[in-house]
Amino acid sequence: MFDSFDLFRRQTAPLMACNGNNCCGHVAPIQPDLYYALWRLTRLFPHYSISSGFRCRTHNTAVGGQDGSFHMLGMAVDVIPTPDHTPGDIRSAALRIHLFADGGIIYHKDSGSVHLDIRADGAYEFGW
Ligand SMILES: [Zn+2]
Numbered sequence: 001m002f003d004s005f006d007l008f009r010r011q012t013a014p015l016m017a018c019n020g021n022n023c024c025g026h027v028a029p030i031q032p033d034l035y036y037a038l039w040r041l042t043r044l045f046p047h048y049s050i051s052s053g054f055r056c057r058t059h060n061t062a063v064g065g066q067d068g069s070f071h072m073l074g075m076a077v078d079v080i081p082t083p084d085h086t087p088g089d090i091r092s093a094a095l096r097i098h099l100f101a102d103g104g105i106i107y108h109k110d111s112g113s114v115h116l117d118i119r120a121d122g123a124y125e126f127g128w
């Protein structure tokens with residue numbers, strides 16, 4: 001599955017667009033490294049769906065995102081495990097991807113989603 005990074009990126013791009021109601025709908029500037037890290041994750045662990053990628057300021061505020069959220073910079077994605085897997089399974093797989101292991105891995109208990117980002121200032125984990 002997804003042997004080609006370019007194919008993965010093309011098919012994933014629409015899922016990374018801002019998805020707020022009456023919002024911009026932009027496919028915005030997702031950082032190439034985020035696509036690459038997600039592609040690597042998918043090859044290890046394809047058991048997830050994307051719930052949030054890029055967020056414009058309007059959408060980020062609407063969902064209570066932090067000011068300066070990595071979602072607004074195209075550096076973060078929220079994923080939800082398929083019913084037969086757990087958020088911990090996603091975490092375990094993400095820890096094997098350098099860009100995520102050295103970035104952010106956050107568990108949002110309220111939504112059951114796992115936030116993955118490629119921040120460059122060191123490994124950050126929260127919510128586990
Ligand atoms: Zn928007």
Ligand SMILES: [Zn+2]
Pocket residue numbers: 052071076077078114115116
């Ligand atoms: Zn997030």
